[in-house]
Amino acid sequence: MKNNPVNKGVISEKLAGIGPVSRAMLHQRAAELALIAGRGSPAVLQSDYEQAKRELTGESDTDRQDAVLDALPESKRWDPVPGSAGSETPGAQSEDMDDEGRSEGEQIVLQGVEEANHDLMLQAARAAAKSDRQKP
Numbered sequence: 001m002k003n004n005p006v007n008k009g010v011i012s013e014k015l016a017g018i019g020p021v022s023r024a025m026l027h028q029r030a031a032e033l034a035l036i037a038g039r040g041s042p043a044v045l046q047s048d049y050e051q052a053k054r055e056l057t058g059e060s061d062t063d064r065q066d067a068v069l070d071a072l073p074e075s076k077r078w079d080p081v082p083g084s085a086g087s088e089t090p091g092a093q094s095e096d097m098d099d100e101g102r103s104e105g106e107q108i109v110l111q112g113v114e115e116a117n118h119d120l121m122l123q124a125a126r127a128a129a130k131s132d133r134q135k136p
Contacts, residue, residue, distance in 0.1 A: 021056045029056055032118070036125045055114070 029052035031041040039045070053059070096104040 021053075025056060026052050032122050035129065036118075036121045038125070040129070055118075058111075 026049065027044075030044050030048040033048045033051055034041060034044045037048075098107060102110070
């Protein structure tokens, strides 16, 4: 069973809560991701929208990979140890911890670090685009 943090899908910007994710926020984040990738806002790809949705809602790549694996028939899934019955791994230690054992405080710090990294990449991409426009 996966634990869902209380604030999943509710984000903040510069420590101010801005509520649940809207279409406009999703589109803006996808355009930022396209700019960071060097494509600019007219060339926003579906993968940019998917990544923006994952980032803004807190969904991890492993959730998506698990969904893909669940869609495969049992016979097509990889069996790391043929004949092994396997065992269930223990869940999170408490309700405040995620599946990887991080406390709610660690999750918030990690979100802040990821958002700061995104802001730095966005500023660098905008500065590069601006300098490219100013060159003759």
